[in-house]
Amino acid sequence: MAAGRTQRRGKGRGPGRPRASSSATIHEAALELFLERGYGAVSVDDIARRAGVSRGTVFSYCESKADALWVALDAAIARAGEALEAPQLDGAGRARGAIDALVEAIVGAVEPWGSTPPVVLRDARAMEAEAALRDGAPARLQPLVERAALALALERDALPESPAAAVAPVAIVAAACAALAAWALEPGRPPASVAARAAIEPLAAASRIHNDPRA
Amino acid sequence: MAAGRTQRRGKGRGPGRPRASSSATIHEAALELFLERGYGAVSVDDIARRAGVSRGTVFSYCESKADALWVALDAAIARAGEALEAPQLDGAGRARGAIDALVEAIVGAVEPWGSTPPVVLRDARAMEAEAALRDGAPARLQPLVERAALALALERDALPESPAAAVAPVAIVAAACAALAAWALEPGRPPASVAARAAIEPLAAASRIHNDPRA
DNA sequence: GCGGATTGTCATACCGGGTGCAACAATAGC
């Protein structure tokens, strides 16, 4: 979605004034400043100045100041969401259960990270952005959680708002976040996908067996 | 902490101007307005007017507009936190593990609710306060999660920031929240403590066995 | 090359949450 704004829709360019900046530029400027002064000590005006653009323009590229913090993570969340929407087949071509689908979606989403975490995760403390990340997470993850809950509700024919459908996705996603946050700080890191799977697989197993279809 | 502001420290009254309001009054006014117009459509000025007090005074009783939303829930979180700090013994007088301690703390904290959820939970949708509750939860729950992670770190002699210590508390607390949010909407409700235990016990069991001391 | 149509940028004003401060009001104790 960030790329859709930077490049014009159809081809290279249409009519109209050409863009003077890009979301990438602004995000970079913001992250620089966050690292230099800390998230809370950076105002949107500061970001605008650093990016060589006006305050209004910043908001035409970003929805909020926190966006810069979330670019990399949002991308992973989006990958997980897409994986969750695609038809779910396991290695042998059998349909996957909702819990397994969520696990694989998360694990697959962070696979591109390999063993090197996104800067914002590694330097969250330096940016004093831990609170912002913590508090912003629920809103950003909600679509993912909701989709998983919906699939689980279908599978267990329960209401999506019922505990049977709503609890496991929240727990698994929250665990993945905590695990990845911790993983990003470890000195000798396994691949992110390994760390994520190790953290959530036990929970997934528990969620699978306990609330089996129609208890 | 709310009571400490309303009543003067030592005894009934000392010198100085007597209080013209109380945090309870303001919270009630706020909740009334939230129910009438929705959380987002109520400004702090509205709350001040309704409570018969000035804007500044509102902030001298409440830290933020969201406080009114959180009074009942904060109380439960505080109960859980205190339970977690107290020495942990199970029914037979044996010391409890960190995971069990967290489970019992949460279950015990919501026990006073019986089968009737706090209004803010039951009427969250009517107040359009679901987002505010969702987004405010991490900050309010962090102390609880951190204490549990610390205990778990000691038990497994791992660093508190390591996945082994950090993941399980987050997952359990998140699951409890999701379960109680869903529980508050169910028509035929069991006691909150029952719903909470049912949701988190399987996860607790998984957290106990998988990451056993020194894997 | 000229005149739209189109698109992006900017300045400005505004709203609402939250903080800080100085003036003022109301009490207790002397």
Add this chain to the structure above:
DNA sequence: GCTATTGTTGCACCCGGTATGACAATCCGC
């Protein structure tokens, strides 16, 4: 009545976020 103490109030301010109207720079048809 005076003073110390404590609460309340109004105000100015900062910041994030939204909306708007003027202006700038491009493309396209002529």
